Each structure stands twice: as structure tokens, then as C-alpha cells.
Amino acid sequence: MTVSQVSFGSHEPVLDVKNLSVKYIGDTRSTTAVDRVSFSIGTGEVFGLAGESGCGKSTIANSIMRLLKDPAKIAGGSISFGGKDVLAMSPEELRRFRWQDVAMVFQSAMNSLNPVLTIGEQIVDIFTTHAGHSRKESLRRAGQLLELVRIDPARLKSYPHQLSGGMRQRAVIAMAVALKPSLLILDEPTTALDVVVQQEIMAQIKELQRELGFSVLFITHDMSLMVELSHRMAVMYGGRIVETAKAQDVYANPRHPYTQALMGAFPPLTGPRVPLTGLPDGVKFRNIPDLTEAAPGHFVAPVSADASAVDTAIMEGAAR
Amino acid sequence: MSPAVLSSRRPSADTEAAALEVRGLGKSFPLGGLFSRESVRALHGVDLAIGRGEIVALVGESGSGKSTLARCVARLERPSAGEILIDGVDVLKRDRFQASRAFRSQLQMVFQDPFGSLNPAHRVEHFLRRSLAIHRKGGSSETETRQRLEELMTTVGLQADMLNSYPHELSGGQRQRVAIARALAVEPQVILADEPTSMLDVSVRIGVLNLMRKLRDEQGISMLYITHDLASARYLADRTAVMFAGELVEEGESLDLLANAAHPYTQLLVSAVPDPARAGSYDPVRRAELRQAVMASTSCAFDGDPNQACSAEEPVRHGVGDPENRHWVRCHLYRPQAGAGGHALATEPTDNKASA
Numbered sequence: 259m260t261v262s263q264v265s266f267g268s269h270e271p272v273l274d275v276k277n278l279s280v281k282y283i284g285d286t287r288s289t290t291a292v293d294r295v296s297f298s299i300g301t302g303e304v305f306g307l308a309g310e311s312g313c314g315k316s317t318i319a320n321s322i323m324r325l326l327k328d329p330a331k332i333a334g335g336s337i338s339f340g341g342k343d344v345l346a347m348s349p350e351e352l353r354r355f356r357w358q359d360v361a362m363v364f365q366s367a368m369n370s371l372n373p374v375l376t377i378g379e380q381i382v383d384i385f386t387t388h389a390g391h392s393r394k395e396s397l398r399r400a401g402q403l404l405e406l407v408r409i410d411p412a413r414l415k416s417y418p419h420q421l422s423g424g425m426r427q428r429a430v431i432a433m434a435v436a437l438k439p440s441l442l443i444l445d446e447p448t449t450a451l452d453v454v455v456q457q458e459i460m461a462q463i464k465e466l467q468r469e470l471g472f473s474v475l476f477i478t479h480d481m482s483l484m485v486e487l488s489h490r491m492a493v494m495y496g497g498r499i500v501e502t503a504k505a506q507d508v509y510a511n512p513r514h515p516y517t518q519a520l521m522g523a524f525p526p527l528t529g530p531r532v533p534l535t536g537l538p539d540g541v542k543f544r545n546i547p548d549l550t551e552a553a554p555g556h557f558v559a560p561v562s563a564d565a566s567a568v569d570t571a572i573m574e575g576a577a578r
Numbered sequence: 579m580s581p582a583v584l585s586s587r588r589p590s591a592d593t594e595a596a597a598l599e600v601r602g603l604g605k606s607f608p609l610g611g612l613f614s615r616e617s618v619r620a621l622h623g624v625d626l627a628i629g630r631g632e633i634v635a636l637v638g639e640s641g642s643g644k645s646t647l648a649r650c651v652a653r654l655e656r657p658s659a660g661e662i663l664i665d666g667v668d669v670l671k672r673d674r675f676q677a678s679r680a681f682r683s684q685l686q687m688v689f690q691d692p693f694g695s696l697n698p699a700h701r702v703e704h705f706l707r708r709s710l711a712i713h714r715k716g717g718s719s720e721t722e723t724r725q726r727l728e729e730l731m732t733t734v735g736l737q738a739d740m741l742n743s744y745p746h747e748l749s750g751g752q753r754q755r756v757a758i759a760r761a762l763a764v765e766p767q768v769i770l771a772d773e774p775t776s777m778l779d780v781s782v783r784i785g786v787l788n789l790m791r792k793l794r795d796e797q798g799i800s801m802l803y804i805t806h807d808l809a810s811a812r813y814l815a816d817r818t819a820v821m822f823a824g825e826l827v828e829e830g831e832s833l834d835l836l837a838n839a840a841h842p843y844t845q846l847l848v849s850a851v852p853d854p855a856r857a858g859s860y861d862p863v864r865r866a867e868l869r870q871a872v873m874a875s876t877s878c879a880f881d882g883d884p885n886q887a888c889s890a891e892e893p894v895r896h897g898v899g900d901p902e903n904r905h906w907v908r909c910h911l912y913r914p915q916a917g918a919g920g921h922a923l924a925t926e927p928t929d930n931k932a933s934a
Contacts, residue, residue: 454847460860506854
């Protein structure tokens with residue numbers, strides 16, 4: 259697998275996903291949500307996974323955490339974390355793997371806090387269950403944790419509804435890094451927030467990442483945000499990866515028409531107004547082939563002019 | 579990418595009455611129980627004019643009062659104060675109690691959620707046909723109505739055979755186009771679009787914005803485009819107005835406003851937009867200063883200029899740069915009164931301290 263060998267200045271990958279396929283099995287038909295996806299994340303690397311709703315990016319995150327429930331089934335491939343096979347873990351191993359090795363911040367995570375417990379009780383809970391600390395020690399650590407994300411430790415006694423959306427989101431991020439996991443999965447961590455708060459939270463994540471050195475799998479549909487934060491990124495479409503490279507390369511030179519459309523969806527804030535074209539309604543790419551290396555470290559799924567693979571009439575609009 | 583620069587219309591001011599004008603609009607919502615006298619002031623003294631064939635963007639954070647303004651103008655909400663003028667006629671005086679059909683045919687709305695705004699039990703044809711029938715725009719015969727229906731579909735970039743589709747058969751972008759076609763059926767002169775692209779998949783958003791631009795260019799429809807996305811406001815709108823805590827703080831030609839933002843709140847918004855072209859530009863110290871300036875500015879850039887009066891009590895508007903751009907900024911010294919609407923900045927007091 260050539261793709262997984264390109265990683266950002268690290269010796270060995272923390273997470274290695276190979277040919278992962280996930281199916282949602284229905285009574286009459288089943289859907290392949292993730293189709294032969296391979297990527298790896300190195301130590302201290304921020305890897306971005308971009309794509310629109312329904313492209314399978316959240317399914318990948320849930321597979322890594324082994325959180326998939328029926329009717330979703332991992333149909334093939336492997337996920338290895340630090341050399342261990344995640345798919346073969348026993349329930350007890352999984353319990354330790356989750357949160358200690360890999361932590362996840364979910365979409366609209368700020369609503370995932372328990373409304374009837376104070377922030378303090380919820381953080382203390384992590385330390386007592388997973389790390390086995392005493393209550394007093396846990397409380398002290400919880401205070402430090404809030405300071406880490408710049409929330410006043412006095413807020414330990416607050417209930418979630420007493421905090422603003424941004425503060426709740428930061429509290430959730432603090433909880434995710436509580437046990438110093440080596441991989442943090444961020445699934446659209448800022449979609450529900452205003453830009454000003456979003457930027458401050460992203461800056462905080464960057465800072466925490468530099469301080470604690472964990473790797474990040476960052477999932478979003480906002481290409482500008484992704485390029486700013488990630489070292490390397492992959493673009494997904496219909497369960498497949500259509501392009502993967504260093505984030506700066508994808509930004510400077512998107513090669514797949516779908517990537518170009520995604521980039522075009524975010525008009526620039528400087529320079530003259532130039533007409534942009536997104537993907538016209540109803541465009542479908544079918545039978546996406548495997549990635550090939552278009553430039554050093556830049557892998558793209560070839561787009562054939564073949565009508566069975568792409569609706570050509572529509573492609574004209576997508577090409578800029 | 580084609581190098582052609584998109585046209586930007588600049589209707590000369592004062593030559594004709596604005597398509598839509600709002601003067602001193604205010605809206606407060608009562609808080610607490612029946613006998614409570616508390617209220618939250620969602621809008622205060624909003625003055626905004628939209629010329630013919632002009633797109634004006636209204637930007638601000640959630641809770642700043644953008645949608646309340648749209649709902650007041652669309653008369654879904656009764657304003658507490660002010661005037662709403664269409665063609666120079668105050669519609670609040672003309673139709674005292676509720677919006678008249680005449681008003682509805684002048685002004686139409688496109689909502690944020692195309693999944694909620696189309697009845698799932700009806701075909702696309704039904705929505706358009708009803709608009710035509712209610713406002714008697716369908717012509718005198720069935721042939722004419724049919725022709726008009728197909729014309730509408732073509733205008734918004736959909737195929738005519740989609741008239742027989744149900745909403746669930748369409749993608750989000752296609753549904754939003756149907757919602758736009760429904761608004762167009764009435765032949766309005768103003769369309770209020772409240773975050774029309776925020777629920778759509780990113781790759782089709784630009785298509786909807788391009789459609790809105792096309793409607794302005796070809797049919798001369800004026801629009802109020804409400805959004806929290808500055809980049810799309812810059813892309814689409816001729817002028818942009820910035821709202822903060824229920825009041826406008828700055829307004830001007832879109833490119834000029836974003837390039838030369840004068841109000842600290844506008845600067846804050848502009849600096850927060852993710853843009854790979856200036857990655858790593860986040861500076862916590864600068865951010866703390868901006869927040870401070872937004873919440874309690876101690877000086878105004880125009881203070882000491884004998885031609886510009888500054889005031890902490892009155893929302894004085896200072897002109898910025900070339901008068902051609904009609905760019906103004908509210909005096910930094912002005913403090914909104916107590917009871918103003920909420921905003922994200924006010925609710926995070928610990929932040930100022932920590933990052934300063």
C-alpha cells in the first residue's frame with residue numbers, strides 16, 4: 259500500500275487503516291458506506307478527512323472506535339492501532355482502548371454532556387473509571403484540565419446549560435484529552451458554532467496538539483478550515499477516497515473534479531470577485547477507480563471520460 | 579478559472595425610491611411571566627435600504643438579530659417600532675394588522691431549510707401552481723399556466739419533468755431551487771433569503787448563489803441575503819451590512835467593507851474566517867484587543883476630527899473612504915443600552931481574561 263507510506267515526518271503510523279469496507283445491511287438491499295479505504299496517521303500528525311454528508315467519513319470514525327451498530331457491518335479490511343488489531347479486540351481490551359488510546363469529539367458534542375450532572379462530576383467520572391484515581395485527586399486533575407482549555411476551574415460546579423456553546427465544546431475537548439490519548443478523532447467539532455468561537459477553538463486544539471503531541475483525525479466539510487489545520491488530507495466521495503495529499507498541495511492544486519468543486523464552494527476573502535462553479539445538482543461519479551500517484555505524494559482517483567463512470571454532461575460544469 | 583470579474587451593480591442613490599427600505603425598525607420580546615416588565619431588545623433603530631436590482635447581505639453571528647429583522651420585514655413578526663417602505667409606501671400603515679396579498683406579491687421569502695419548507699405530500703407542480711393561482715399570475719388559460727410553470731423550472735435550472743416529483747425525490751439543492759421558483763412565481767420585486775445555503779451540501783452551495791445572482795441580473799430582483807458566511811456575502815452581495823446585538827454597526831460596498839473593515843466587530847468577524855491563504859494568522863493578543871474594543875471601546879478612529887462628531891449616546895455614522903462606496907461605520911464609542919440582544923462575545927467573560 260503506497261498511500262499509507264506517505265506520512266508527515268513521523269517514523270511509524272499510529273493508526274493504519276487498510277482496505278476498510280463498511281456495509282449497511284438492509285432486508286432487501288445493502289449499501290456500501292465505506293469502500294476499500296486506506297490511510298494512515300503518523301505520530302503527532304493531523305490528518306483531515308473531507309467530504310459531504312453521507313460520504314462515509316463519520317462511519318470511518320465510528321469503525322475506528324468500534325462503535326458501529328447493526329445494521330452496519332465491517333465487511334473487509336483492517337484497522338491497526340500502534341500495531342494492535344482493533345477489529346480483533348475483546349470487550350475488555352476495547353474498554354481500555356477507547357478514551358485511553360483513542361478519544362473522540364462528536365458532532366454537536368456540546369449536546370452530549372449530561373444535563374443533570376455538573377461539568378466537574380462528568381470529568382471526575384473519567385478519572386475514577388478509567389484511571390482509577392481517588393475522588394479528591396480526580397477533582398484536582400479536573401480543575402487543571404479546565405485550565406488547559408482556558409475555562410475558570412470554578413466552572414466545575416456549573417451545569418452544562420450554564421455554559422455557552424463554545425465553553426461546552428471546549429469542556430468536551432478537555433474531557434477527550436483527559437487521559438492523554440495518542441489519537442484524537444474530531445468529527446465536525448465546530449459546525450454548530452459561530453466563526454469567532456470556531457477559530458478560537460481550532461487555535462486551542464492546535465495548541466493542545468503541540469503541547470501533548472497526540473495525532474488527530476479531523477473530519478469536516480469545510481475545506482478552508484481543514485487546509486488550515488491539517489498536515490495531510492483525503493477527500494471522500496461515495497465511500498471512496500478520491501484524492502489524498504499534503505493539505506497545502508490539495509489546496510494549491512486540487513486534481514479531482516470533486517475536490518475542485520469542494521474548493522470552489524468557499525469563495526476567497528481577498529482579490530477580485532471571480533465566478534465559481536460548484537458541482538451542479540445531481541452529479542454522480544460512479545465506479546471510482548483506485549488511487550494513482552499524480553505527483554510525488556499526491557494520489558488521485560483517475561476520472562475517465564467514460565460515460566459509465568461519470569455523467570459527462572455534468573462534468574463540464576464541475577471543471578473550472 | 580476564468581479571469582472575468584463578476585459585474586457589480588451600483589445603482590445610484592437617490593434617483594428613485596428604494597425597492598425596500600427599513601427605517602428605525604425595533605423589536606423587543608417580553609421576558610418572564612405575564613406581569614414581568616423585562617424584555618430583550620432584539621432589534622433597535624435599524625435603517626437599511628435596498629435599491630432596485632441590488633443584493634444586500636446582512637451578516638452577523640447567531641443571536642445578533644438577522645433573522646428577527648427578516649421576520650419583521652416579511653411581517654411574520656410585528657415590529658415594536660419603525661417603518662417598512664416598499665416603493666416608498668409604509669406597509670405597516672397600509673396593511674395594519676397583517677400582510678396583505680398585495681404585499682406578499684411584492685416580497686417573498688426563501689427559508690433556510692428546504693426540507694421543512696416544502697410539504698412532502700405534494701408534487702413540485704402543486705407548490706408552483708398554488709403560488710400562480712393565489713396571486714393570479716398564471717395567465718388566463720391552462721396552456722399559459724403550463725408554459726409559465728415550465729418557464730419557472732428552466733429559470734431556476736431544473737428540468738420541466740421534475741414538476742411531477744415529490745420533494746423527497748430531490749436533493750437539497752434541487753429543493754432549494756424549487757423554493758426559489760415558488761417565490762419567483764409571484765413575480766416579486768424583493769426576495770428575502772434567510773441563510774438559503776447553510777443546510778445544503780457544500781458542493782452545490784455556489785450553484786444556488788449563482789442562481790440568485792442570475793435572477794438579479796436578468797430580472798432585476800432585489801434581495802436581502804442573510805448569512806453568517808462573510809465569504810459568500812462578499813461573493814454575492816453588492817453591499818454588506820453588519821449586525822451586532824440588534825443594531826447595524828457598519829455597511830458598505832462588499833469588497834470595500836471586508837478589505838477596509840472599520841468597526842472592531844467587523845474586523846473580528848473578518849479575522850475569524852478560515853482562509854488557507856493567510857493560515858496561522860490567529861493572534862490571541864490581537865484577538866483580546868479586538869474583543870475589548872467591541873465590548874468597551876475607549877476611542878474612536880474619528881475622534882478629534884472636527885468634521886466628524888463622535889458620541890457615546892447616539893449611534894453616529896462616520897463615512898469611511900471613498901463616498902462612492904457608501905461605506906459607513908457606527909462610532910466606536912457608542913454603547914448599546916441595557917437589554918440589548920445577546921451575542922457570543924458577551925457570554926464568554928473568562929476568555930478575555932485568560933487570553934489577554
